[in-house]
Amino acid sequence: MLTTPEFTSVEGAYLALLRLATEDAEHHIAARGNEASEILGVGFRLTDPRQRLPYLAERKVNPVFQFAEALWYLAGRRDLEMIGYYAPSMRASSADGIHLGGSAYGHTLFxxxxxxxxxxxxxxxxxxxxxxxxxxxxxxVFAANELSDRDNPDVACLAGLHLLLRDGQLHMVCNMRANDLDCGLLSDVFSFTMIQEYAAVQLGLRPGTYTHFIGSAHVNDRNAERVKRVLDEADSRPTVPSFAFPKMPESTTVATIAEVLDHEEALRRNEVQYSADHIRNLGLEPYWQQPVVLFELYRQIAHDQTATIDPDLLAALDPGLRWLMARKWPVCAITPDGSVR
Structure with missing residues (x-):
């Protein structure tokens, strides 16, 4: 009998675990000065790993970072230069200001x-x-020698990923030593299911289920108010936004990832500016055009700092990504008289 709760998308699992940790917490901890409510030994299963994004206005998920981190992992990188641009808070986890350690999962895997x-x-x-x-x-991923230095600022939260080929599908089981349910969980599931789908493509298979187990599942006290707003929104919204995440192309290879990241680097360094038409003519599959559109939009936000965003670029986004961008950055929400929201 299956005892792991099943969900069709990460949103359902995220909300269920937030409720569990805030309403039925087993412990209150203060590891390294971070006070949190905690539950031990929990997990869930996603029946469709492609549904890897939540659509909650109060949570304001950042799809630019989600794609950047997943690509950073898939390329096997550990440099702070790239990932720190999208998540400056990660700089505090670097021991040398140049590289990341345990949290650079892709470097360990790839x-x-x-x-x-x-x-x-x-x-x-x-x-x-x-x-x-x-x-x-x-x-x-987690290595015992990470604990040898008590001052190590970056110990891997991911213990490991287990790929299992069964009945023509590639399933994945993820084991986490710890997960911040409000922050890390969403990014982790996005990236790990991308790795699962990428592996399935290399094997010529469909992705099967994704199962996620956590040793210490916790919500930090400093995020408690936001978590309450998220749960209140989930309880009160009259309709639930629903967007299908597209299928990764079967042509995807390590060269595809490298090509997308070449464009990412040029945009991050503000060396180029892309229009929607330019991106459509890069020679990338439509699926991989999407992160390039996101990186160009973020270039405009970070470097140009203009009051308006190119509406053609917003229109080029898949509806779910457009919905998320509009809620993360109000400048990406265009009004009804010329706009896409």
Whole structure:
């Protein structure tokens, strides 16, 4: 009998865990000075891992960061320069001001270890191509030596990802040592399900279920008011926004990720400016045009700091991403007389 709660999208799981941690908390902790309500040993399953974004006006999810972090992982990077541009708060977790450590999950997953010729991810893909029912497709991330330095500012929250090929689908089980339910959970599920779908594409499979287990699931006291607003919104909204997240193209390879990130870097450094037509003619699949549109919109917000955003770029976004951008940055909400909201 399945005992892990099932949800069709991350939004349902997020709301259920917020309620559990705020209404039925088991403990109140103050790890490293962060006071929080905590529950131990919880999890959920997503039946459709592509539904990886919540649509809650009070939460104001940032889809620019979501894509940036997922691509940063998929490229196997650990540089602070890129990810710190989208999330300046992550700079505090760097020991040297240049790289991130434990939280650079992609570097652990997609870069060969010392003396190895393949990354752990590539080894698991090769394993599953040759042994379809294998139980060995586990990708460990947390390492015991991360605890040897008591002052380590960046210990991995992700213990590991388990890829399981069953009945023609690629399932993933994620094990977290800890998850901030209001902040980290949403970013983690977005990125990890992107990794799952990317792996499925490399294997020529459909993504199956995504299962997420957490050792310490917590809500920080400093976020309690926002969490209350989110739960109140979920209880009172007359309709629930619903947008289908598109399917990753079967043509996606490591070269695709590198090409998208080339455009990201040029935009982040404000070396180029793209129109909607320019992006449509880059030679990228429509799916991968979407993050480039987001990065250009963020370039306009971060560098141009104009009072208006190019409406053609907003119109080029998938409806769900447009909905999120309008709520995260009001400048991206265009009024009814010329606009897309």
């Amino acid at each position: 870069s060969p270890a010392d003396g190895a010729t393949q990354s752990p991810f590539d080894q698991v893909i090769e394993l599953l191509l040759n042994e379809t029912d294998s139980k060995r497709g586990y990708l460990p």
